Amino acid sequence: xxxxxxxFALFFTTTGAMKFNRFLKNQNxxxxxxxxxxKLSSSCAAGVEFVCGDGLSKLLNEDxxxxxxxxxxxxxxxxxxxx
Numbered sequence: 430x431x432x433x434x435x436x437f438a439l440f441f442t443t444t445g446a447m448k449f450n451r452f453l454k455n456q457n458x459x460x461x462x463x464x465x466x467x468k469l470s471s472s473c474a475a476g477v478e479f480v481c482g483d484g485l486s487k488l489l490n491e492d493x494x495x496x497x498x499x500x501x502x503x504x505x506x507x508x509x510x511x512x
Contacts, residue, residue, distance in 0.1 A: 434480050434481060434482055435478065435479075435480055435498065435499040435500075436478070436479055436480070436481055436485070436496055436497065436498055436499065436507070437463075437465075437466075437469070437476055437477070437478050437479075437496070437497045437499055437504060438476055438477045438478075438479065438493055438495070438496045438497075439465060439469060439470050439476050439493070439494045439495045439496075439497075440475075440476065440477075440492050440493055440494055441492055441493075441494050442492065443474055443475045444492075445490075445492030445493070446462060446475040446476055446477050446492075447462065447475070448492065449477050449488075449490065449492065449493070450462045450477045453477065453479050453488070458479055458480065458481065459479060459480040460477050460478070460479040460480075461477070461478050461479075462475055462476075462477055463475070463476055463477070463478050464476075466504070468504070469495075469497065469504055470494075470495075478499070485507065485508070489508065489510075491510070493508070493510050494509070494510055495508060495509050495510070496508040
């Protein structure tokens with residue numbers, strides 16, 4: 430399976446999602462603040478969909494709860510922050 434390079438990040442807070450979205454745009458990485466799909470979570474209202482060719486680990490921060498890769502209209506868990 431080829432990586433899709435499209436991801437959706439969930440955050441512990443909406444503020445965390447907004448900060449990450451701004452960070453990605455400052456790095457010239459395509460990102461959009463979006464409502465979290467109900468099948469992923471009901472706890473946070475906003476997440477960030479973004480495109481990342483490589484170096485996903487360089488983008489991780491303490492505000493993230495999970496990162497899913499979007500592949501063929503499915504969400505595949507790629508990272509989970511377990512505090």
